[in-house]
Amino acid sequence: MQKYVYEFTEGSKDEKDLLGGKGANLAEMTRLGLPVPPGFTVTTEACRRYLADGVVPAELRVQVTRALRALEDRVGRQLGDPEDPLLVSVRSGAKFSMPGMMETVLNVGLNDASVRGLEAVSGDERFAWDSYRRLIAMFGKTVLGIDGELFADAMEVMKQERGVTQDVDLTGGDLEELVDAYKKVVKQETGRPFPQHPREQLDLAIKAVFDSWNTERARLYRRRERIPHDLGTAVNVCTMVFGNLGPDSGTGVCFTRDPATGKQGVYGDYLPNAQGEDVVAGIRNTLTLADLAERDPASASQLYAVMRRLETHYRDLCDIEFTIERGKLWMLQTRVGKRTAAAAFRIATQLVDEQLITLDEALQRVTGEQLARLMFPQFDRSADRTLLATGLAASPGAAVGAAVFDSAAAVARHAAGEPVILVRRETTPDDLEGMIAASGVLTSRGGKTSHAAVVARGMGRTCVCGAEAIDVDAAARTARVRDVVVNEGDVVAIDGSTGEVFLGDVPVIPSPVARYLEEGLDAVLDQADEDTGELVVAVHRTLSHADATRRLGVRANADTGEDAARARRLGAQGVGLCRTEHMFLGDRRVLIERLILADSSAARAAALEALTPLQRGDFIELLEAMDGLPVTVRLLDPPLHEFLPDRTDLAVRVAVARERGEDPAADEALLAAVERLHESNPMLGLRGVRLGLVLPGLFAMQVRAVAEAAAERIKEGGRPEVEIMVPLVGSVMELHLIRDETDGIIAEVAEREDVTLDIPVGTMIELPRAALTAGRIAEASDFFSFGTNDLTQTAWGFSRDDVEAAFFAAYLDKGVFTVSPFETLDEIGVGRLVRIAVEEGRRTRPQLKMGVCGEHGGDPDSVHFFHQVGLDYVSCSPFRVPVARLEAGRAAVSRDDTAAGLAGPR
Ligand code: PEP
Numbered sequence: 001m002q003k004y005v006y007e008f009t010e011g012s013k014d015e016k017d018l019l020g021g022k023g024a025n026l027a028e029m030t031r032l033g034l035p036v037p038p039g040f041t042v043t044t045e046a047c048r049r050y051l052a053d054g055v056v057p058a059e060l061r062v063q064v065t066r067a068l069r070a071l072e073d074r075v076g077r078q079l080g081d082p083e084d085p086l087l088v089s090v091r092s093g094a095k096f097s098m099p100g101m102m103e104t105v106l107n108v109g110l111n112d113a114s115v116r117g118l119e120a121v122s123g124d125e126r127f128a129w130d131s132y133r134r135l136i137a138m139f140g141k142t143v144l145g146i147d148g149e150l151f152a153d154a155m156e157v158m159k160q161e162r163g164v165t166q167d168v169d170l171t172g173g174d175l176e177e178l179v180d181a182y183k184k185v186v187k188q189e190t191g192r193p194f195p196q197h198p199r200e201q202l203d204l205a206i207k208a209v210f211d212s213w214n215t216e217r218a219r220l221y222r223r224r225e226r227i228p229h230d231l232g233t234a235v236n237v238c239t240m241v242f243g244n245l246g247p248d249s250g251t252g253v254c255f256t257r258d259p260a261t262g263k264q265g266v267y268g269d270y271l272p273n274a275q276g277e278d279v280v281a282g283i284r285n286t287l288t289l290a291d292l293a294e295r296d297p298a299s300a301s302q303l304y305a306v307m308r309r310l311e312t313h314y315r316d317l318c319d320i321e322f323t324i325e326r327g328k329l330w331m332l333q334t335r336v337g338k339r340t341a342a343a344a345f346r347i348a349t350q351l352v353d354e355q356l357i358t359l360d361e362a363l364q365r366v367t368g369e370q371l372a373r374l375m376f377p378q379f380d381r382s383a384d385r386t387l388l389a390t391g392l393a394a395s396p397g398a399a400v401g402a403a404v405f406d407s408a409a410a411v412a413r414h415a416a417g418e419p420v421i422l423v424r425r426e427t428t429p430d431d432l433e434g435m436i437a438a439s440g441v442l443t444s445r446g447g448k449t450s451h452a453a454v455v456a457r458g459m460g461r462t463c464v465c466g467a468e469a470i471d472v473d474a475a476a477r478t479a480r481v482r483d484v485v486v487n488e489g490d491v492v493a494i495d496g497s498t499g500e501v502f503l504g505d506v507p508v509i510p511s512p513v514a515r516y517l518e519e520g521l522d523a524v525l526d527q528a529d530e531d532t533g534e535l536v537v538a539v540h541r542t543l544s545h546a547d548a549t550r551r552l553g554v555r556a557n558a559d560t561g562e563d564a565a566r567a568r569r570l571g572a573q574g575v576g577l578c579r580t581e582h583m584f585l586g587d588r589r590v591l592i593e594r595l596i597l598a599d600s601s602a603a604r605a606a607a608l609e610a611l612t613p614l615q616r617g618d619f620i621e622l623l624e625a626m627d628g629l630p631v632t633v634r635l636l637d638p639p640l641h642e643f644l645p646d647r648t649d650l651a652v653r654v655a656v657a658r659e660r661g662e663d664p665a666a667d668e669a670l671l672a673a674v675e676r677l678h679e680s681n682p683m684l685g686l687r688g689v690r691l692g693l694v695l696p697g698l699f700a701m702q703v704r705a706v707a708e709a710a711a712e713r714i715k716e717g718g719r720p721e722v723e724i725m726v727p728l729v730g731s732v733m734e735l736h737l738i739r740d741e742t743d744g745i746i747a748e749v750a751e752r753e754d755v756t757l758d759i760p761v762g763t764m765i766e767l768p769r770a771a772l773t774a775g776r777i778a779e780a781s782d783f784f785s786f787g788t789n790d791l792t793q794t795a796w797g798f799s800r801d802d803v804e805a806a807f808f809a810a811y812l813d814k815g816v817f818t819v820s821p822f823e824t825l826d827e828i829g830v831g832r833l834v835r836i837a838v839e840e841g842r843r844t845r846p847q848l849k850m851g852v853c854g855e856h857g858g859d860p861d862s863v864h865f866f867h868q869v870g871l872d873y874v875s876c877s878p879f880r881v882p883v884a885r886l887e888a889g890r891a892a893v894s895r896d897d898t899a900a901g902l903a904g905p906r
């Protein structure tokens, strides 16, 4: 028979998959001999069976009976016994903690008879009836689906009748009457009386906890936290102990270190004469652990000893729930506690100094995401602020600027040097320019995977999305929150780490961690207070260890000398991708226009001639900033029409000019070119290497500029290490054709300039065919760089510019994937192509250098995957470089080979 029920004495902390986090840790504490009330855990497997079949497995009922009887024998009382009842709590507990998302029922086993038994043994009438009315309300809400307000209303009526304001002022007799009122609510709402049979209560409660796995809010939470929907929850059935049995009882939560700041020393809240839910609900002010030590020194010192014991055992910050029942301490829960990013780094290094963990382990205790969070500028919390609304914290950071309501205004004000916040109901790919120009993006609609959120995160822009209280009227250029109207130009501030939106300016302070990363330790330590100092040193030590440990190199995607220099300060070991198209925007767009419009080879040559010195200058800057380190320059990739004006705009311009009797010849020529170059699927059209092969001279010009830039750097005493990369190759033949020309140009420049030029020529692997024929492509390629953006686009057939806004929210909701494959590499699909290409490429050329330059290069989970498949480096945006360094170190010390696969699609 499948084993669905484990007593607390049977499990251990390593069985979270089966017993859930809470169950596994209760078992662990039981094994340690700590005072845990006895009980048992129904496994996640039982939950999965129930959710699949829609009925509770028959074996489960039998096993619950046996575990319950064993429990009854142990404590010498029976569930719901009228004389001296055993009462139990029924609590959810999934593998990953989902705070407040699922259900709990306390005091199961109370009924009209056993409440009197409880009254007799406790000698406390009020306590007994209070426990019963809590059961009916919780059970009514959770198990029977009754609106909780109905119970709250009944309580209000009672308090008014008695002329009291607080629950605690009601007497035992009052509460006995309230129980009657609650029972009437149950009868009225369900047509049945409140179930009196203790075992029926237990069975229904277990089923309700199973069901709570799939509530809307639980699904939403899992989506946000990337927790798979098919894990199910365990159910813990635990002997009730009571913190509300008088002044010598109470309940509390504590942490072995401060989870908010990471400060050393225990930290906790205690509420005398209360049950756990009262602490969470914040009804009364809590006491500190020091207060507890004064009231009940014996329990407090026992609690301190348990905390020390648990921290030593788990070798990490533990968060603990406890109850004191008439002077006896009980442990109700422990787990390795959640903590802020700052606390994570500080605690990890404290534990190293205390010789409880190794530096390798410390590296495992922090994440790249946490480091990223510490790098964003912060609002000064001590400043005066006017909160306007709260949305979702979609992309961290603190941004202040003039509110603008469309992309054009964002671009215009930004160009005039004014920081702006782009405020939209939601964004679309059309808003991209505005998003790039803006310091932050605020939307009133959409979740954390909305276009605004995804794109903002991708480019490190601060974003708050789904701030639904804000009514955005783009046409009127206003945003309204209740009676406050924000007009274009009014200053707003958004906090992407909290989701808060403020009216007016809020001072920002640069994050000390970002300053450390750019300026070094000393620059920060000089002015830092003790907490900040400890944090920065903790980051420094962890990151240095990551650097010493990692096998993966970390480069940056950078197109300008300035970006490259910044990336280098942040630890980049080269440029993995210079997108040369960015060099043809702005003023230079006209030069590309001229190239496109050229109607003779002489005109084309002239256009290219004009571009060469500009390109050469760009490359010199880049090579200078990265002197001595590799710089991969990619030849032009996007379709040419991206450099031309919009078709509709042009048509309008031509029509208007004709109307006015002006000469629209230039615009007509452009329009003709736009129409000639129009493609239905431009991303699958004339771009990348295809463009290089059909537009004579373009790639040659770029290669010449690269070679001449390298030559000039050498003459100036530099050490340029430039590499040329060909985009969108699908066949080795394409690469052979390009190489024939490229190698010739490099040789020619070397001879003319009288220098030795060693410029490797490689390819991107960003089409499935390239991955599948990598063995052949390696014959003509000095290196591979995986373009996982296009590889994801083409492997899935997802248009990368459209799908995230169009239907990813629905796909995430339906569980097709738990994270966008454009964000975290889809290991089993796209990753398989990467693996094939790595293996086959190296079979042809064992020393073939391989990296990745798609966005995934800076994504923590993906970095682990790239480590595992044996790439040489990852390349990512400059501000992700420290994140990638840390994650590459973590990947190197990780023993968990499945880590990278956790979040991938099914
Ligand atoms: C890629 O496709 O992953 C890549 C890096 O190129 P781009 O994003 O410029 O298409």
Ligand code: MG
Binding pocket: 727, 766, 787, 789, 790
């Ligand atoms: Mg690409």
